[in-house]
Amino acid sequence: MSDHSDIPSARSRGMLACTRCGAVWPIAAEGTDCDRCGHTLHSRDTKSLQKVWAWWIAGVMAYIPANLEPMLKTRTLVMESESTIVEGAFDLIHHGDIPVALIILIASVGIPVAKFGAIAYLAFSVNRQAKLSAHGRQHLYELVEYIGRWSMIDVFVVAILSALVQLNAAAQISPGPAALTFALSVIFTMLSAQSFDSRMIWDTDPAPNDPTKKDPHLERH
Amino acid sequence: MSDTDTPTSVTIESARTSLWERASVVWLVPMGALIIALAIAWNHWQSRGPLIEITFSNASGIRAGETEVRFRDVTVGLVEHLTLEGDMKNVTAEVRLDKDVAEYVDDGAVFWVIRPEVTTRGVSGLDTVLSGVFIEGDWDSEIGASQTEFVGLENAPLLSPGEEGLRLTMRAVGEDGLSGDSPILYRGIEVGAVGPSRIGNDGSTVLADAVIFAPYDKLITSTTRFWNASGFSLSFGPEGASVDFDTISTLIAGGITFDTAASGGVPAQDGDRYDLFDDESEARASLFSRAEGPEFELTLVFDDNVSGLRPDASVELSGLRVGRITNLTGLVDPDRFGDNRVRLLATMALQPERLGLGEDGMDPIEFLQRSVAEGMRARLTNASLLTGGLKVDLVTLEDAPDATLDLDAEPYPVFPTAPPELTDVAATAEDMFNRVNNLPIEELLQSAIDFLNGATSLVANEDTQSTPKDIRALLGDIRGLVGSDEVQAVPEQLSTLMTQLGGVATELNTTIQQLNEAQLVSTLSETLVSLQGTVERANASIDGVPQLVERVDGVVAKLETVPIDQLTVDLSELLKAVDRLIDTPQARQLPADLSQTLTEVAAVLRELREGGTVENVNTTLQSASDAADAVARASDELPTLVDRLGNLISQAQATLTGYDGNSQINRDARTALRALTEAARAIDGLARTIERKPNSLILGR
Numbered sequence: 001m002s003d004h005s006d007i008p009s010a011r012s013r014g015m016l017a018c019t020r021c022g023a024v025w026p027i028a029a030e031g032t033d034c035d036r037c038g039h040t041l042h043s044r045d046t047k048s049l050q051k052v053w054a055w056w057i058a059g060v061m062a063y064i065p066a067n068l069e070p071m072l073k074t075r076t077l078v079m080e081s082e083s084t085i086v087e088g089a090f091d092l093i094h095h096g097d098i099p100v101a102l103i104i105l106i107a108s109v110g111i112p113v114a115k116f117g118a119i120a121y122l123a124f125s126v127n128r129q130a131k132l133s134a135h136g137r138q139h140l141y142e143l144v145e146y147i148g149r150w151s152m153i154d155v156f157v158v159a160i161l162s163a164l165v166q167l168n169a170a171a172q173i174s175p176g177p178a179a180l181t182f183a184l185s186v187i188f189t190m191l192s193a194q195s196f197d198s199r200m201i202w203d204t205d206p207a208p209n210d211p212t213k214k215d216p217h218l219e220r221h
Numbered sequence: 222m223s224d225t226d227t228p229t230s231v232t233i234e235s236a237r238t239s240l241w242e243r244a245s246v247v248w249l250v251p252m253g254a255l256i257i258a259l260a261i262a263w264n265h266w267q268s269r270g271p272l273i274e275i276t277f278s279n280a281s282g283i284r285a286g287e288t289e290v291r292f293r294d295v296t297v298g299l300v301e302h303l304t305l306e307g308d309m310k311n312v313t314a315e316v317r318l319d320k321d322v323a324e325y326v327d328d329g330a331v332f333w334v335i336r337p338e339v340t341t342r343g344v345s346g347l348d349t350v351l352s353g354v355f356i357e358g359d360w361d362s363e364i365g366a367s368q369t370e371f372v373g374l375e376n377a378p379l380l381s382p383g384e385e386g387l388r389l390t391m392r393a394v395g396e397d398g399l400s401g402d403s404p405i406l407y408r409g410i411e412v413g414a415v416g417p418s419r420i421g422n423d424g425s426t427v428l429a430d431a432v433i434f435a436p437y438d439k440l441i442t443s444t445t446r447f448w449n450a451s452g453f454s455l456s457f458g459p460e461g462a463s464v465d466f467d468t469i470s471t472l473i474a475g476g477i478t479f480d481t482a483a484s485g486g487v488p489a490q491d492g493d494r495y496d497l498f499d500d501e502s503e504a505r506a507s508l509f510s511r512a513e514g515p516e517f518e519l520t521l522v523f524d525d526n527v528s529g530l531r532p533d534a535s536v537e538l539s540g541l542r543v544g545r546i547t548n549l550t551g552l553v554d555p556d557r558f559g560d561n562r563v564r565l566l567a568t569m570a571l572q573p574e575r576l577g578l579g580e581d582g583m584d585p586i587e588f589l590q591r592s593v594a595e596g597m598r599a600r601l602t603n604a605s606l607l608t609g610g611l612k613v614d615l616v617t618l619e620d621a622p623d624a625t626l627d628l629d630a631e632p633y634p635v636f637p638t639a640p641p642e643l644t645d646v647a648a649t650a651e652d653m654f655n656r657v658n659n660l661p662i663e664e665l666l667q668s669a670i671d672f673l674n675g676a677t678s679l680v681a682n683e684d685t686q687s688t689p690k691d692i693r694a695l696l697g698d699i700r701g702l703v704g705s706d707e708v709q710a711v712p713e714q715l716s717t718l719m720t721q722l723g724g725v726a727t728e729l730n731t732t733i734q735q736l737n738e739a740q741l742v743s744t745l746s747e748t749l750v751s752l753q754g755t756v757e758r759a760n761a762s763i764d765g766v767p768q769l770v771e772r773v774d775g776v777v778a779k780l781e782t783v784p785i786d787q788l789t790v791d792l793s794e795l796l797k798a799v800d801r802l803i804d805t806p807q808a809r810q811l812p813a814d815l816s817q818t819l820t821e822v823a824a825v826l827r828e829l830r831e832g833g834t835v836e837n838v839n840t841t842l843q844s845a846s847d848a849a850d851a852v853a854r855a856s857d858e859l860p861t862l863v864d865r866l867g868n869l870i871s872q873a874q875a876t877l878t879g880y881d882g883n884s885q886i887n888r889d890a891r892t893a894l895r896a897l898t899e900a901a902r903a904i905d906g907l908a909r910t911i912e913r914k915p916n917s918l919i920l921g922r
Binding site: 046047050051054055057058061062065077078079080188191195 | 243244245247248250251254255258287351352353
């Protein structure tokens with residue numbers, strides 16, 4: 001396993017590092033608490049993939065009603081409307097507000113869907129041969145971690161609108177059921193990404209310096 | 222490699238751990254989510270009601286996913302889809318009903334669309350302006366046969382959901398028609414509504430559904446009549462002009478009102494049909510002529526062109542309206558009538574049903590022909606004394622000249638007419654007023670006043686008031702007179718008088734003795750014999766009595782014919798004369814005269830006492846006393862006389878018994894004898910009384 005790597009890992013040196021404070025301990029300390037910060041020490045999180053998949057499934061399940069149920073309930077003097085995320089975006093497109101519609105579509109549909117795909121890909125590629133290099137996957141993971149929080153932008157918009165537009169009879173905006181499920185979906189996806197032990201990317205990486213593997217890596221950048 | 226230990230240990234650990242130990246707690250999260258999702262889905266499925274289809278002619282305002290179905294303003298369903306029907310004629314709304322009401326939406330359910338409406342009766346459905354239209358449904362509280370396809374109503378039903386009432390059908394029979402969507406008022410209160418009106422199948426009547434809200438539905442019976450209250454009426458009468466309309470809303474939008482004019486009707490049932498009349502009088506008149514049938518037109522030609530007959534004037538038969546005048550024109554036809562006079566040509570529309578000639582009755586033409594042959598004629602008479610309007614009366618005249626119903630005339634058969642019978646009301650009234658004016662009211666009043674004045678002055682006269690005083694004085698004088706010694710002495714003198722009367726009696730006795738000696742009894746016997754002859758003759762004459770009785774009857778009959786009335790009149794006149802007499806100054810003077818007379822009487826009495834009159838009386842009484850003495854003497858002889866008389870009577874009785882006991886004469890004779898006996902007894906009693914109390918002759922007791 002680690003034999004194929006020319007870069008020695010802590011594991012291969014009989015050591016393990018605390019994932020919270022970074023303190024290095026002998027591998028015998030596996031399963032005990034870190035003397036410095038009290039975090040449980042694991043050379044590799046054996047349940048990582050399970051957690052990833054569990055959160056991932058929960059995230060996907062929450063994401064379905066988030067797109068089917070209305071996100072915003074808008075009630076004005078003359079009309080009352082409910083619209084899902086996609087309906088709202090298309091409404092905006094119909095009104096000619098394409099940039100905003102694109103932002104909503106990317107933030108609420110594109111990014112979450114991409115995250116699901118990315119996490120699933122990373123989890124799958126741990127145990128089998130991946131086309132993407134370990135570096136590429138590491139970057140992908142970092143990107144997923146970084147960008148995950150921005151998915152909440154839609155929830156924030158709904159929360160702010162609901163709080164601001166409360167003009168009694170004239171106009172009222174309240175969050176629909178999708179707001180809750182979308183927020184849950186985002187949270188589950190973030191937890192899924194966090195649960196992924198990125199060290200596993202490298203455990204199976206045969207040759208990071210292999211030039212043939214570098215091309216896709218570079219393309220990714 | 223020094224790290225062979227580590228993989229070994231890791232491998233052993235992972236191999237040893239069971240599935241539960243290896244499984245992460247995080248799996249609970251998607252499992253929980255799955256359970257929640259399934260629960261929500263199950264719950265949603267469970268509470269989902271059935272889908273029904275409601276068909277409308279248009280879907281104005283209805284939107285899929287937005288338009289609600291409401292029952293009593295509670296949302297019970299939502300339109301899910303809106304589709305055009307295959308034949309492109311209707312729109313079908315698929316409605317997802319709430320599960321808890323679904324079973325009540327049975328075959329009796331109705332649906333209609335509530336839209337904002339602004340009518341003359343008000344604004345309705347205002348809330349739908351902002352919220353959009355909704356479908357209102359109505360169904361009862363009983364579960365009936367289930368149904369999933371409904372046809373929506375064009376208009377809201379007259380009875381709102383939850384309201385109870387009586388459903389009727391209105392039929393306008395008049396020319397005014399029927400303005401739909403108007404209220405039904407009863408004494409100004411809205412108690413019902415009329416729905417949209419439509420033309421009936423016959424093309425001439427206007428129909429409309431109507432409802433009377435509970436509890437006013439009890440007001441409707443079979444004798445209820447409805448009429449149009451819309452608009453206003455302007456009428457001129459003796460009290461002046463009056464404008465009449467029910468409410469402003471009826472003035473604008475029209476309205477219907479009703480009244481139950483006759484009792485005894487049966488309560489109305491749902492679906493009953495009522496006629497709507499143009500006005501109140503027509504509605505009330507219809508109570509007594511229920512059937513309105515086709516009209517039957519006739520032409521009338523009146524020789525005199527009298528003003529006052531107008532179109533729509535009534536045609537009456539024995540006071541019952543059987544038709545009306547529909548048209549009036551003048552007619553000049555020298556060829557037909559032989560002169561150039563203008564005649565009045567009237568077209569009369571008769572209603573055979575009012576004549577009692579129903580559909581199964583006699584042919585109206587036949588009836589009229591027969592009536593005309595019996596003398597029926599059309600005659601103009603006064604309809605109203607005040608307005609001078611005329612009407613046509615169908616009367617049967619005994620002495621009517623022969624005429625027939627001219628069936629060949631165009632355009633209508635000609636009905637014969639009779640000369641008009643018109644009253645000049647003004648002349649009659651003037652005459653009556655003149656008579657009243659000529660009555661001597663003022664003189665009468667003057668006489669009454671005079672009489673009362675006379676009576677008052679009579680009563681108020683001093684003499685009248687002083688009369689009682691004078692009477693009292695007179696009585697005092699009389700008392701004084703009676704109390705005087707002279708008067709007191711009268712009884713003694715009477716006693717003397719009685720003694721003298723005794724003497725007279727003795728003389729009488731002597732006379733009687735002489736009479737006795739003079740064979741009185743034999744004379745009597747002879748007399749009686751002659752009496753017998755007389756009686757026989759009398760018997761013969763008794764036969765004439767019946768004639769006498771007849772005469773008496775005649776007299777009585779004449780008496781009966783005596784004009785009592787005249788007598789009463791005479792009496793009245795007498796009383797009037799008395800009245801006049803009382804009114805005379807002499808009558809008024811009467812009390813004064815009376816008073817004066819009493820004064821004079823008092824004076825006479827005084828004179829009597831003073832002037833020795835009493836003494837003269839005493840003297841007279843003395844002589845009377847002497848006479849009484851003679852009587853006393855005579856009375857000694859009286860018993861004997863009486864005995865003799867008794868004997869005489871016995872003999873007479875014996876004689877009379879010889880006569881027929883039953884004859885009239887006998888009875889009379891017995892009566893006479895009884896009278897004689899009583900006379901004898903009276904004389905006997907008198908004698909004894911005089912013996913016992915001589916002064917009773919004077920005092921009378």
